[in-house]
Amino acid sequence: MSVIDELLANAERYAATFDKGTLPLPPAKRVAVLACMDARLNPYGLLGLREGDAHVIRNAGGVVTADERRSLAISQRLLGTREIMLIHHTDCGMLTFTDDDFKRQIHSETGIKPDWSAEAFADLEEDVRQSIARIKADPFIPHTDIVRGFIYDVATGKLNEVPV
Template sequence: MTTNAFDDVIGANAEYARDFALAGLRPAAARGLGLVTCMDSRIDPLAALGLEVGDAKILRNPGGRVTDDVLTALVLSAYLLEVGRVLVMPHTKCKMASVSGDDEVHELIRREHGVDTRSMEFHTDDDQMGALRHDLERVRHHPLLPKDLPVAGALYDVDTGRVELVDA
C-alpha cells in the first residue's frame, strides 16, 4: 500500500465527515467578530475566546500582523460577512517578534536552508506592542472600513491561555 504525506489528515477528515453537522451554517460571522491572529499552532482561537464554528472570521498569518491582505479581508468581512468588530491578537513567544527585522529572517533562512527570500516581506518587528499599536491604527483609519467599527488589541499568552486586552 502506498502512503503519502497527507494520509493522516485525509483519514481524519473521513472520520470528521461521517458525523458532519455543520451543513447549512451561514457564511456570516454569527457573533460579529473579525479576529486577526498568528498562524502559530499553539493558538486555538475558537476555544481561547469562547467561540464556536461560524462565530467569527479568523485571519491568521505570521505574527498576526495587519497586512494589506488582512485589510482586504476585513473590508469584505465588514460589508459582506457581518463583522461588526475587530480584535487583533498577537501572542507571547512569537518568532516573528523575536527577531530584529526581516533582514535577520532572510539571513537565517539563507544560512540554514540556502534559500534567498529577500523578495518577500515578513513584517517582523521585535517591538511587539509597537507593532500592535501600528496595526490597530491601520484598521481604525482605513478609509474603506466603517468609521464606527470597534477595534481592539489583545495579547494571547501561549503559556497560560489567557488573553489580555491591551488597547480597546
C-alpha cells in the same frame, strides 16, 4: 504516509458526525478575529468559537498588511461583521529575527531579494497598537469603532488586552 494523510483521516471522522449543514454564510457573531498563525494559539478553544460564529484571519505575526485589509473589507462590506479582535502572543517567532537579516539570508540562498517586508517586530504591545492603527487608517474598512487588541500568553493560556 504524509502528515496531510493523517489529517484527512481526522476529516473523515468529522464528516461522519457532521450536523452543521444549514449555517448561513455571514458570521453569527458579526466579528472578525485576526490572529498569528502560531501552532499553540487555537482561536476556537481559546474564544469558544463554534462553526458559523466568526471570520478567522491569520498570518505570521497576526500583522496587518494589504491582504488583511482586503479580507477585513470583504468581511465587513459583504458579510456584515462589525467588530475586530486582534491577537498576538508571547514567545512569537516574529520577535526572533529582523526583516533585514531574514531577507539577507534568503537573498544569499536564492539570489533573489524578497519583494515583501517580513513584518518582524521587537515589541508585542507596540505591534498590536501598530495593527490597530493600520486598520483605523484604512479607507476601505467601514467599521473601526470596535477594534481591540490582545496578547495571548502561551505559557498560561491567558488572554490580556493591550491598553490603547
